[in-house]
Amino acid sequence: MYFHYYGQLLHQQNMLQDYVRTGTYYAAVIENRADFFGRVVVDVGAGSGILSLFAAQAGAKHVYAVEASEMAEYARKLIAGNPALSQRITVVKGKVEEVQLPEKADILISEPMGTLLVNERMLESYVIARDRFLVPNGKMFPTVGRIHMAPFSDEYLFVEIANKALFWQQQNYYGVDLTALHGSAFQGYFSQPVVDAFDPRLLVAPSISHVIDFTKVKEEDLYEIDLPLRFIASVGTRVHGLACWFDVLFNGSTVQRWLTTAPGAPTTHWYQLRCVLSQPIYVMAGQEITGRLRMVAHDAQSYTLHLTLSAKMWGPGAEQGGVLQTSSCKLDLKEPYYRMSQPQAYALAQDQQPHQLIQTQDIPIQSQDLEDIELLAQPSPSSGAQLNTLNG
Template structure:
């Protein structure tokens, strides 16, 4: 029987599941007063007050009088790092996790890939070419600003993906430090599998839960947009311990995060797309994420700034 800490417990569902699974004690920490109060009532209503202690406050401010065996948290935001809740989890880890204790999730990997999405562009932008037969194309610049200035959280499929995804950031929750999360920069190099308009880049993530002795290579299915063979992700653990938000799995509430260009770039098959992506904590608020993508398509250089609010 183990002692568990749930960081940012929200409704308390994870804390309750841990108690039902046999945890000796569960500390459920929630910063928002009204939510913490309601969660305490849920714990009481389910006769778990002898196991779960709800603590209202920031993880940086509360006090726990013992070390814990397990830290669990649903800290992942859009584009993995949005809202920056992982910093609070790291703080909890460094203060209360026993040596050799378990972090859940234990690992997270953020991916990116170039995408095409003609339907989305047609609906948002080219719609203004003829509105009930009236030429309203003068509104297209404003429509682009409205639709594509910031990241879009939506669901795509692997039919939209133009190249093998690449890793932007791999986070080991046992050892990641706060400073390394404040700015993440990674170079990328893609080759388009088909001739298609490049509308932007998509980001998604996987998280793993605990060690498993059985490595497995997950294969993405062949996209119907092209005939390229399936591609392998990084070597993975037991798939029953993997939560993925990739375009080829059942949608989650995270969906995928899309950074769209104001104007698509026409690509040839096998055309090289290379550049650098930087994800930075916003200087005014560390909970917000600034995105910069500098990329080149066949000698044409571009920069796209976006801000996840």
């Protein structure tokens, strides 16, 4: 089903028309011609072949476009329709785990990101391609990924999800009492991660980040990703869950360019993702929120998400370190609720200051060779993000 989906032109068009995605890839390649000129390139999961064509435009010596789905035939047609570039591109139909290539690559290019960065588990194929095809110290576009997380408050969303289960509260549905299934339906709706674009003012604490260095991460490291969470609430409110987004870095020799899916930035086809708790927790400004997000890979090319958030005791007489409230949920990243609404203008509480919108300008990287991965986790000066860097 995965290869069938990406073998259809309408889905490729959806991705190509994401101008943030496609334009950032184009800029990252063309602005870093020095990394591509005269080099051998492997395009991992080439799809329509657009990234292969970009690499050829940048002067690549030869590009091997590896694609397992039926889209490989469309890629051949598209590339052949560009004769000035097609002589230097070979489409190889097959999985990167299985195909054989006649030479090693100086640089890999790919678009392996799914929702929450890891959905569809193509990052594993990207890492396998690195180990099979890339020369030592070869470059990878993208080079690094970051998952950003922050607690949020969204009463509208919570009520919207809870109301879906109202159908099962009917006591006389054609003479049948449905209420016995209401609890199960209620939990079922809250097991779906929400994919939409939201207003960054809904965030109630600065974000933290988890860094995955694609040049170093091992395939097995991606089977289970366990992230400790710690936030300081900036406002007193009900916390409805955890908001997540990602960005990736193209660490070129000439220009370092980021592709971001952050709230407040131009919307991409990835949108953002939110894990909504069926039992919200209450916090005061300055209160510590702790928890854990555990992502476990499964056979449907996605992940099961296990989220726990807790608010510690607050106020006079609270026991040291005592936990007042804890709420947990289990979600299937493969079965999201595609809400897709554009951000609404939410009214702010009187004591709530709007978080500064996350900026989309390039973030300078001081370390060309990525030896110090902590440098990559520093936000732009205007983002105000508090980062907790974890090794990929």
